[in-house]
Amino acid sequence: MRYFLRKIGFLLLTVWVAVTLNFVLPRLMPGNPAQAMMAKFAQQGPVSPSQEKALELMLGLPTGSLWSQYWSYLGNIVHFNFGTSYSYFPESVSNVILTALPWTLILVGIVTILQFVVGTLCGVYAAWNRGKKFDSTASVMLSFTAAFPYFWLALALIYFLAYLAKWFPISGGYSGSLHPAFQWSFIASAVYHSILPAITIFATGIGGSLLGMRNNMINTLGEDYILLAKAEGLKNRVVALRYAARNALLPIVTNFAMSLGLVVGGSLLMETVFAYPGMGYLLSTAVSNQDYPLLQALFLCITVSVLVANFIADLISGLLDPRLRRGATTS
Amino acid sequence: MAKNTKLVVSMVVALGLAGTTLAGCGTVPMNNTAGNTHASGASNAAETGAASVSNSSLTIGVDNGSPTFTDNFNPYAPSTRTGTNYIYEPLFFVNNINGKVTPWLATAYKWENNKKLVVTIRNGVKWNDGKPFSAKDVAFTFQYLKKNPSLDSQGLWQVLQSVTASGNKVTFTMKTPDVPVFYQIASTLIIPQHVWATISNPAKAVMKNPVGTGPYVVGSFTPYQYTLTKNPKYWQANKVQVDTLNFPVLGNNQTATLKLASGQWDWATLFLPDIQKTYVSRDPSTNKYWFPAGGIISLALNLTKQPFNDPQFRKALAYAIDKQQIANQAEDGYVDVASQAGLILPGQSQWLDASLPNKGIYPLNIQKAKQILKSAGYKTNSQGQLLDKSGKPITFSVEVPTGWSDWIQAAQIIQSSLKKIGITVNVSTPQYAAYSENLASGQFDGALLSFGGTASPYTSFQTLLNSSFATPVGQSTTANQERFKDKAVDQALQSWEQSTSTAQQKKSASEIENTMYNELPVIDLFYGATWSEFSTKNFTGWPSAKNPYALPSPYGQPPLMILTHLKRNS
Numbered sequence: 001m002r003y004f005l006r007k008i009g010f011l012l013l014t015v016w017v018a019v020t021l022n023f024v025l026p027r028l029m030p031g032n033p034a035q036a037m038m039a040k041f042a043q044q045g046p047v048s049p050s051q052e053k054a055l056e057l058m059l060g061l062p063t064g065s066l067w068s069q070y071w072s073y074l075g076n077i078v079h080f081n082f083g084t085s086y087s088y089f090p091e092s093v094s095n096v097i098l099t100a101l102p103w104t105l106i107l108v109g110i111v112t113i114l115q116f117v118v119g120t121l122c123g124v125y126a127a128w129n130r131g132k133k134f135d136s137t138a139s140v141m142l143s144f145t146a147a148f149p150y151f152w153l154a155l156a157l158i159y160f161l162a163y164l165a166k167w168f169p170i171s172g173g174y175s176g177s178l179h180p181a182f183q184w185s186f187i188a189s190a191v192y193h194s195i196l197p198a199i200t201i202f203a204t205g206i207g208g209s210l211l212g213m214r215n216n217m218i219n220t221l222g223e224d225y226i227l228l229a230k231a232e233g234l235k236n237r238v239v240a241l242r243y244a245a246r247n248a249l250l251p252i253v254t255n256f257a258m259s260l261g262l263v264v265g266g267s268l269l270m271e272t273v274f275a276y277p278g279m280g281y282l283l284s285t286a287v288s289n290q291d292y293p294l295l296q297a298l299f300l301c302i303t304v305s306v307l308v309a310n311f312i313a314d315l316i317s318g319l320l321d322p323r324l325r326r327g328a329t330t331s
Numbered sequence: 332m333a334k335n336t337k338l339v340v341s342m343v344v345a346l347g348l349a350g351t352t353l354a355g356c357g358t359v360p361m362n363n364t365a366g367n368t369h370a371s372g373a374s375n376a377a378e379t380g381a382a383s384v385s386n387s388s389l390t391i392g393v394d395n396g397s398p399t400f401t402d403n404f405n406p407y408a409p410s411t412r413t414g415t416n417y418i419y420e421p422l423f424f425v426n427n428i429n430g431k432v433t434p435w436l437a438t439a440y441k442w443e444n445n446k447k448l449v450v451t452i453r454n455g456v457k458w459n460d461g462k463p464f465s466a467k468d469v470a471f472t473f474q475y476l477k478k479n480p481s482l483d484s485q486g487l488w489q490v491l492q493s494v495t496a497s498g499n500k501v502t503f504t505m506k507t508p509d510v511p512v513f514y515q516i517a518s519t520l521i522i523p524q525h526v527w528a529t530i531s532n533p534a535k536a537v538m539k540n541p542v543g544t545g546p547y548v549v550g551s552f553t554p555y556q557y558t559l560t561k562n563p564k565y566w567q568a569n570k571v572q573v574d575t576l577n578f579p580v581l582g583n584n585q586t587a588t589l590k591l592a593s594g595q596w597d598w599a600t601l602f603l604p605d606i607q608k609t610y611v612s613r614d615p616s617t618n619k620y621w622f623p624a625g626g627i628i629s630l631a632l633n634l635t636k637q638p639f640n641d642p643q644f645r646k647a648l649a650y651a652i653d654k655q656q657i658a659n660q661a662e663d664g665y666v667d668v669a670s671q672a673g674l675i676l677p678g679q680s681q682w683l684d685a686s687l688p689n690k691g692i693y694p695l696n697i698q699k700a701k702q703i704l705k706s707a708g709y710k711t712n713s714q715g716q717l718l719d720k721s722g723k724p725i726t727f728s729v730e731v732p733t734g735w736s737d738w739i740q741a742a743q744i745i746q747s748s749l750k751k752i753g754i755t756v757n758v759s760t761p762q763y764a765a766y767s768e769n770l771a772s773g774q775f776d777g778a779l780l781s782f783g784g785t786a787s788p789y790t791s792f793q794t795l796l797n798s799s800f801a802t803p804v805g806q807s808t809t810a811n812q813e814r815f816k817d818k819a820v821d822q823a824l825q826s827w828e829q830s831t832s833t834a835q836q837k838k839s840a841s842e843i844e845n846t847m848y849n850e851l852p853v854i855d856l857f858y859g860a861t862w863s864e865f866s867t868k869n870f871t872g873w874p875s876a877k878n879p880y881a882l883p884s885p886y887g888q889p890p891l892m893i894l895t896h897l898k899r900n901s
Contacts, residue, residue, distance in 0.1 A: 035763070035764045035767055035768070050483070050484060050485055050486030050489070050809075051484045051485075052809060053486075053809075054480070054481050054482065054483055054484040054486075055409060055481075055484070057480055057481035058407075058409065058481035058482070058534045059409075084535075087397065087410065088397070088401060088410060089408060089409055089410050089534070089535075090403075090408060090534065090535035090536075090537065091401060155585055158585075158586060158589070159589070162589075163589045163593060170582070170586045170589055170590055171580075171582040171583070171586040172398075172555050172580060172582070173398075173399070173555070174555065175555065176553055176555040176556030176579050176580070177553065177556065178553055178555075179553050179554070180554065271398070272583055273583060273585075273586070274582075274586075275396075275398035275580055275581075275582040275583060275586070276398065277398050277399045277554065281397065281398045282397075285397045290764070
């Protein structure tokens with residue numbers, strides 16, 4: 001029990017630190033949102049001096065001392081009130097995030113899970129048959145694709161599959177003639193638009209999980225209990241999955257939990273390249289517009305979900321592996 | 332590549348802030364090479380929603396969304412849709428290329444004296460909800476800006492005393508004589524009193540079906556595309572031949588380029604490297620472009636510091652910097668070298684003092700630069716470094732916002748140019764916010780700065796040169812950031828401001844141009860382009876260097892003019 005209490009205490013502390021950093025960091029960036037908006041106007045042509053003043057008035061930039069801002073910020077967080085977004089003015093931050101979140105959760109979430117499952121299984125297979133054909137081709141090829149710059153891969157796929165072959169749309173989350181709704185035509189269009197983004201995230205990410213699992217597995221395969229299991233005459237499948245993979249999986253669970261937590265942050269590059277309406281795009285918009293309210297809310301979502309995912313991973317590892325719990329009480 | 336970043340970002344902006352930022356002059360002639368049509372892969376059109384379906388529609392790649400559109404056509408919202416500009420109209424259309432004024436919602440204007448402007452309002456105009464438009468709406472619009480200073484992005488009420496309507500006349504009274512303010516009044520978008528009178532928080536109001544007088548109304552809206560359809564009640568409906576406008580989400584630069592090249596869009600505003608190959612060659616008979624100038628990019632030096640405060644030093648720099656190389660390399664040859672007179676030529680040539688040599692352009696002449704420095708008392712040391720008056724080698728940094736890759740390249744060319752006369756230049760690329768703050772507070776050596784592009788050169792000169800803006804270093808200023816001070820220029824600006832006579836205005840203009848040319852408050856480098864690509868497949872009559880009736884941009888107010896000029900191909 002102590003172990004779990006300690007973990008909860010730690011979770012609360014890290015959340016507080018994250019929330020505070022979240023408040024401080026955007027304010028350390030030079031300039032203010034009105035200036036960031038002026039930057040965009042300035043690129044279209046010279047700007048007049050009165051524009052910036054008018055914008056500052058309109059956005060209603062935060063006033064008062066940092067302390068009072070901090071307290072009202074904490075109060076608002078408790079009430080899930082993140083204010084009005086500057087870059088999506090006059091929409092409220094909560095609305096903006098709620099429209100983006102499902103897109104990211106569904107696409108990036110599914111692809112992350114798929115990638116984990118397929119990568120891990122392939123890793124098991126490669127490790128079991130290490131040195132054989134599959135292992136040598138898959139490991140080499142995937143460590144190669146994992147090192148691809150994401151942007152480059154996405155643009156190459158867009159150029160060949162969408163622009164030249166016209167199999168897929170060039171960008172977007174769904175067809176421009178549709179409204180988001182629970183209708184067959186809309187879902188079909190959304191799925192169709194998500195194929196290229198999904199392929200790109202999958203291709204760049206699978207290498208990591210395959211190689212991670214393969215290496216872990218090779219380590220466990222050298223353990224004595226595997227030798228014993230084999231000597232007992234157990235089936236290869238059973239030895240591979242029940243004995244080796246299960247133990248090799250432990251550190252991977254933590255990694256997986258982390259990456260699930262990060263799903264909430266979206267896939268920034270993917271979403272910018274494909275103009276995909278998810279959290280990653282929001283994040284890049286918020287940063288480039290110095291949209292403090294949106295930035296804070298996004299970082300909060302990301303940090304909290306990573307921390308919670310980590311917490312859950314800790315709990316699961318604790319349940320799976322008694323050594324961890326015992327370690328905690330003795331220390 | 333990164334050059335594209337700058338340009339795409341620029342399109343994010345929906346220019347609700349009425350036409351203050353546009354300008355121009357024809358520099359790159361439209362390419363008219365005729366060739367055999369070979370249709371480039373026509374479309375994914377259904378998928379992207381690009382409607383090449385009808386030949387009476389135009390698909391315009393300009394509105395970015397982030398990444399999807401929010402349904403808001405409020406002209407005062409900073410993130411309003413670009414289509415808002417096709418719905419609301421100003422009193423006069425001002426062509427920022429040459430300052431030509433075309434009556435729009437108003438039919439005439441008259442200065443009773445230099446503090447009183449009377450504007451006659453057009454009869455028979457209706458709002459798109461059927462209610463009649465009147466002088467009262469005009470007066471209401473300006474009163475509304477007074478009541479809500481956050482909407483007054485042109486600072487009109489710093490000048491205005493009162494605005495009153497009577498019959499079909501609206502009278503503007505100024506606090507002090509200010510004739511050039513006409514251009515700001517002229518381009519203010521007029522809103523209907525019967526809609527806005529009850530809106531108390533205008534910037535936050537969400538307008539899905541805006542009531543305007545303009546040629547289009549909102550048709551359909553989805554997060555990835557909206558359409559505007561022709562307003563049947565439009566007061567010059569007979570001139571509007573495009574029935575539907577489609578605005579798909581722009582997307583990022585690379586994908587936007589592909590969409591334009593594949594013929595999904597009929598009108599776009601993108602920087603394309605080697606446009607002949609990337610765009611025109613896809614369909615040479617219809618794919619056209621015109622990149623007129625929209626501002627002047629200059630090198631601003633901090634005039635409160637040595638040796639920048641020495642006009643001879645600045646003159647030597649003007650001779651030493653290879654401006655043509657900047658135009659060719661940093662801007663792909665799409666722009667021209669700028670005149671030191673501070674005007675955008677040829678658009679503003681009616682203001683140019685004919686006595687200025689070579690239309691005010693400083694030619695590249697390293698020898699002359701060295702000679703000027705020598706006779707001004709600058710020496711070089713044994714390593715060939717130029718020394719300032721205290722004997723230290725001259726080295727300074729030039730600031731350019733990060734990511735503005737064409738400007739960064741320009742600064743690098745300045746660096747290599749000035750090396751030839753023994754000056755070490757460091758190119759520094761802070762975030763825009765830091766760049767803008769350094770300029771505002773005067774804490775910089777050199778920086779690239781854009782100015783100009785206003786209908787009247789007065790407005791540009793006023794913000795660039797008036798010494799009342801030149802605050803001491805450390806105090807923030809939004810104008811005259813190089814901190815130039817000259818009483819004669821201030822006087823010339825004042826007499827221009829107060830004069831309703833063109834001859835008097837021109838006299839002031841040439842005084843200022845001569846100061847620009849001889850004192851070089853900033854060193855003019857090249858003209859910043861307005862990017863515009865368009866297809867003549869279904870519609871012709873686009874603006875061009877030969878017929879520059881408007882800037883060719885799909886944002887701001889030019890679309891009103893352009894869409895009343897386009898003719899359907901028969």
